[in-house]
Amino acid sequence: MSEETSPPLVIAIDVSDPALADRLASLLAGVAGVRLAAPGETASIALVSRDQPAGERSEIELTPRERDVLALMAEGASNKAIARQLGISVHTAKFHVSSLLDKLDATGRTDAVAHAARRGVIHL
Amino acid sequence: MSEETSPPLVIAIDVSDPALADRLASLLAGVAGVRLAAPGETASIALVSRDQPAGERSEIELTPRERDVLALMAEGASNKAIARQLGISVHTAKFHVSSLLDKLDATGRTDAVAHAARRGVIHL
DNA sequence: TTGGAAACTGCCCGGGTGGGCAGGCGTCAA
DNA sequence: TTGACGCCTGCCCACCCGGGCAGTTTCCAA
Structure with missing residues (x-):
């Protein structure tokens, strides 16, 4: 084989915002060692949205x-x-x-x- | 790159496996338009692990x-x-x-x- | 110094929880 | 027909949970 140091990481993009998802996809497309998951494919890693709906930054204060x-x-x-x-x-x-x-x-x-x-x- | 069309994406890596997290970090470090979140920083996007412990793809059967x-x-x-x-x-x-x-x-x-x-x- | 917040402890008690036991019914495949 | 399975019901009981009461200490800021 051509000596892959490690198999490419399969990453799924699980972001509701289409524009952002698209941007992420194009950014990752050019990264070596990373492959985007096909629809339905089980990825080992996923990109997920992390921010609340922006109005609800209800940082509940816990001790x-x-x-x-x-x-x-x-x-x-x-x-x-x-x-x-x-x-x-x-x-x-x-x-x-x-x-x-x-x-x-x-x-x-x-x-x-x-x-x-x-x-x-x-x-x- | 005359101008930044949009601010860099802040991505957090939330993966328990240290080796994998490290690999992701180095892969993303070289990508333009992406910045890794500082510890504790609120990122808009996160990389999360998605696979079960690999032996346990247990589609638990519920009635x-x-x-x-x-x-x-x-x-x-x-x-x-x-x-x-x-x-x-x-x-x-x-x-x-x-x-x-x-x-x-x-x-x-x-x-x-x-x-x-x-x-x-x-x-x- | 005074006040507040965090953390901690105690007791009481009505109601919720989880486990065990023993059944009932209809459906569907062997 | 016989079994397995899903779904349903009942009773008993030890234990846990959540809420109310009242109190302590330490630490930090006003």
Whole structure:
């Protein structure tokens, strides 16, 4: 073979804005070692849009501790598990969870991680 | 290039595999019109990993009813709420939830929607 | 110094959750 | 016909969850 150091990266463009998608496509077209995925092809890497609709930059303000708790919640951790892994009491874990539900405008922990994921606060 | 027709695209690399992330970074470094986001900077576009762990292309098989229940779970609905909206008993709702926990290999409903989202079974 | 925010802990309690048990029905393929 | 499967229902029970109450400490800014 012609000694490929590594197989070309297959990249999918998953951007709703057509103009931006087009621009990305032409930019990547000239890059060696990269190939754009055919429609329907399973790519290993994707280019995705990351900004909120521009009016909704609702950077929900979470404290460091709340982020810790939120991350564990997204792993399905119970209050007891959160407490153990963070070295705090169950009561404190519940305290943080309660704040999270409040800030994320959620009715329960499942709703909370779903909201957080939707708003880009966490990445699943 | 007499003039910049548009500002450079700020791209974030959000890939867990360090080697792959590195490769992407060096590939993109030489592309005109593209700039890599600084750590913490809010990028408009992100490169994300898209493939399952390669052995686990597990198109998890859910029954139609299970998809209904899963969608409601992702909205934070309780078993009672699921039952009411689907016109079934709470027991049946619990039955479907239980099947979902099993199929999604989750420890609880929060874990279930997180897993489903990660595996692309649902979109948040 | 005073105040506020973050983080932490405790107790109580109604309701939700998850697991186990034991069934029912209709459909569809072997 | 017999089985498998999806879908449905019921009861029991230990445990978890979320909300309310009240309190502590530390740290930082006004």
